[in-house]
Amino acid sequence: MADEKIFTFIVDEENSGERLDSFLSEQLRELSRSRIQKVIREGGVTVEGEVLLKSSRKVRENECVKLRFSPPRPLAVAPEAIDLDIVYEDNQLLVVNKRAGMVVHPAPGNETGTLVNALLYHCRDLSGIGGVLRPGIVHRLDSLTSGLLVVAKNDAVHISLSRQLMDRRVKRIYYALVWGEMPQSEGVINQPVGRSPGDRKKMAVVAGGGREAVTAYYTLDTFRPFQYIKLKLGTGRTHQIRVHLSFTGHPVLGDPVYGGRKIKRAGLVKSEIEIARKALSLMKRQALHAGELTFFHPVEKKEMTFTAPLPPDFQSVMSFLREV
Numbered sequence: 001m002a003d004e005k006i007f008t009f010i011v012d013e014e015n016s017g018e019r020l021d022s023f024l025s026e027q028l029r030e031l032s033r034s035r036i037q038k039v040i041r042e043g044g045v046t047v048e049g050e051v052l053l054k055s056s057r058k059v060r061e062n063e064c065v066k067l068r069f070s071p072p073r074p075l076a077v078a079p080e081a082i083d084l085d086i087v088y089e090d091n092q093l094l095v096v097n098k099r100a101g102m103v104v105h106p107a108p109g110n111e112t113g114t115l116v117n118a119l120l121y122h123c124r125d126l127s128g129i130g131g132v133l134r135p136g137i138v139h140r141l142d143s144l145t146s147g148l149l150v151v152a153k154n155d156a157v158h159i160s161l162s163r164q165l166m167d168r169r170v171k172r173i174y175y176a177l178v179w180g181e182m183p184q185s186e187g188v189i190n191q192p193v194g195r196s197p198g199d200r201k202k203m204a205v206v207a208g209g210g211r212e213a214v215t216a217y218y219t220l221d222t223f224r225p226f227q228y229i230k231l232k233l234g235t236g237r238t239h240q241i242r243v244h245l246s247f248t249g250h251p252v253l254g255d256p257v258y259g260g261r262k263i264k265r266a267g268l269v270k271s272e273i274e275i276a277r278k279a280l281s282l283m284k285r286q287a288l289h290a291g292e293l294t295f296f297h298p299v300e301k302k303e304m305t306f307t308a309p310l311p312p313d314f315q316s317v318m319s320f321l322r323e324v
Contacts, residue, residue, distance in 0.1 A: 004070050011063045020045065021055035024067060031069065032129055032162045044068045076132055077106055079121035082113065086122075087306050092157045092299045093150055094123070097308040100146040100285050105134045110143075119151060126151065127158035138162060139170075139236060144256070146311045147174070147290025160298035165236060173292035174231040175220075175310065177253040177283075177317065178245055179265065181227050186218040189244040193237040202257060203239040205247040213237045215244045223321035225265070225272040226253060226279065241288065253279060253317075255286040275324055282317040289314055 009027050018026075021040060025033040037055045039045060045052055046066045047059065059065060085097040096115065103110040106117070119126060119136060126136035129152075136151040138161045152158035164170045192210030196202040214234030221228040227250070231241055239258070245251055246258035254260050263276050294305040310318065 004068055007067045007069065009065045009067075011059045011061055011065060013061050015059065016061040017058055019055060020047070020052060020057045020059055020065070023059045023065065028067070029159065032159050033166060034162065035129060036067075039067060039069055071128070077114075077116055077120060077135075078112070080112060080117040081121050082118035084115075084118050084122055085308075087148065087308060088304075089123075090300075092154065092297070093152050093161070095293065095306050096149050096151060098141055098146060098149055098290075100144055100311060100313070103143045104140045104149070105130075105137055107133070115149070123153065125153050127153060127155050129155050129158045129162075139165060141290055142239065142242075142286075142288075144254075144285035145288045145290065146308075146314070148293040148306055148308050149290070150293060150295060157298050161295060164295055168234065169296065171292070171294035171305075172233045172236070172290060174233070174241060175289045175291045175314075176229055176231060176241065176245070177226050177279075177287035177314075177321075178229055178250040179226060179253060179260070180250045181222060181224075182217060182219055182229060182250055183248070187216070188234075189213075189215045189217065189248060190234075191244060191247060193240055193243050203237070203243045205243060211235075211237055213240050213244065215241055223275075223324075225268055225276055226321060228318070228321075242286065253287040254283040255288075260286055275321070278320060279317050282320060283313060285313070287314060287317065 007028060015023050021033055021037050024036045040055050041053060043051050044067060047063050086094055087097050088095040098115060103114045106114050116135060128135060130137045136153060138150050138152055138158060141147060141149060150161060152161055191205040191213060193203055193213040194206040194210030196204035212235055216232040216234060218230045219227055220230055242252055242255055242258045251258050251260040261280060263273060289310055292307050294303060297304050
């Protein structure tokens with residue numbers, strides 16, 4: 001390919017013994033580690049002329065490492081004039097309060113109306129690291145989860161924010177209504193998350209093959225048969241909060257995938273069942289909101305914190321529960 005770039009490195013004594021992806025990440029600051037891992041999986045990296053597909057392979061002194069990389073293709077996603085709730089914006093990044101129901105990036109069945117479509121209309125200078133479908137997208141929210149997302153406008157900022165996420169220096173606070181009462185007023189759920197063995201479209205707590213997943217929770221209020229809790233992500237696995245809470249027996253109210261719409265639960269009395277039915281009628285999606293986001297601005301060189309209030313549907317169900 002005409003636009004393909006080839007990078008060649010010789011491993012020195014200091015870097016000997018490092019993982020292949022870590023070594024390349026240090027050498028190529030313009031590429032995120034996740035992007036390098038993808039290039040490795042796709043056969044774009046050779047060591048001593050041999051194609052390597054495992055990021056975990058250790059490099060050795062004097063080995064010749066080559067990486068072939070094709071810059072992101074021109075975007076094929078159409079800009080769309082969709083209203084966005086932009087909490088903050090400068091020349092480097094923006095923070096968006098995503099509404100529930102909006103898919104973050106295009107995918108089969110959701111090619112239009114996404115956050116990416118809206119962002120492309122709003123600003124034409126997004127980072128290309130996310131590729132054709134995910135320009136500027138540093139992290140995601142499920143379509144039925146509302147709240148804060150940071151979006152990068154250039155590759156350097158994208159890489160910095162991605163590294164902060166990887167190093168667990170980005171603080172993400174969520175608010176949720178869950179079924180029942182958590183076992184303690186506050187605690188930590190530390191259970192590995194991976195693809196569900198019984199349904200590959202779902203995630204689950206798995207005994208083997210999962211990735212470390214840590215979620216801290218803090219009880220804020222109790223409205224039988226629900227509790228209002230705050231959650232802090234220690235890691236950011238797919239569906240992590242929803243899977244962890246479902247695993248503990250306290251799924252998020254309204255969650256259509258992990259048991260949050262099931263009213264028939266052990267121990268509920270008639271009055272609580274009626275309350276649950278009304279709550280579900282007010283909350284058509286999962287009661288999960290990304291309400292606080294803190295990160296270090298790569299250019300301004302300062303920590304920044306943003307907050308987003310509960311959206312109207314969440315506020316409605318909270319008002320109802322406080323009144324009954």
